[in-house]
Amino acid sequence: MTTRWLTPEEQRAWRAYIAASRLLEDAIDRQLQQEGGMPHLFYSVLSSLSDTPGRRLRMTDLAEALKITRSRLTYVVNRLERDGLVRRENCPEDKRASLAVLTDEGMAVLERTAPGHVETVRSLLFDRLTEEQVGQLEAICTGIAHGLQGEGAAAGADDVPWRRRSSCS
Numbered sequence: 001m002t003t004r005w006l007t008p009e010e011q012r013a014w015r016a017y018i019a020a021s022r023l024l025e026d027a028i029d030r031q032l033q034q035e036g037g038m039p040h041l042f043y044s045v046l047s048s049l050s051d052t053p054g055r056r057l058r059m060t061d062l063a064e065a066l067k068i069t070r071s072r073l074t075y076v077v078n079r080l081e082r083d084g085l086v087r088r089e090n091c092p093e094d095k096r097a098s099l100a101v102l103t104d105e106g107m108a109v110l111e112r113t114a115p116g117h118v119e120t121v122r123s124l125l126f127d128r129l130t131e132e133q134v135g136q137l138e139a140i141c142t143g144i145a146h147g148l149q150g151e152g153a154a155a156g157a158d159d160v161p162w163r164r165r166s167s168c169s
Contacts, residue, residue: 024124031120036113041068043117045076046085046110049102056101058091063162067145070162073100085109 006014029040036043048065049055057065063073077100080086085106091097102110126134149160 027124028117028120031116032113035116036109038109038113041066041072042076042080043110043113045073045080045100046102046106047114049086049100050107050110054101055107056089056099058094058097059088059100060097060162062100064160068161072161080106 025040032038032040032043044066045062048062049057059073059077060070063070066073077086077088081088085103087101087103089099089101091099129137
């Protein structure tokens with residue numbers, strides 16, 4: 001099999017993507033640590049729960065929404081639960097499942113932190129793009145995400161983070 005090396009244009013695009021995504025994630029993490037005392041992933045859990053009916057979601061569904069492994073989500077929810085921002089409940093429909101529930105205290109932290117987070121995202125990302133570029137960014141990212149999730153690709157159903165089996169015995 002012949003290696004399909006990146007063209008110079010693809011190499012520049014790849015390196016630009018890596019630089020932008022790392023710098024953006026770092027800036028968002030720093031802002032959320034300073035204003036909310038939590039990293040971006042923790043904020044994302046609170047935000048995702050706030051968008052659901054009853055501010056609750058099955059852990060497996062939350063892992064899928066966040067595109068992370070179930071074990072990573074368990075670690076994050078344990079920390080948020082310890083801080084009183086999230087609690088777990090048994091799932092009434094499936095005794096094997098549990099729900100992550102955003103507490104009133106978690107909602108209050110989210111409401112205090114959200115304005116600064118939105119301003120950071122706006123100033124670092126969207127203020128630098130035209131309306132047309134925002135649409136292009138959405139289309140590009142959606143296409144990549146769909147491809148990585150196996151939609152229209154050869155990837156297996158278990159190859160996404162939230163469906164992977166733990167490698168620990």
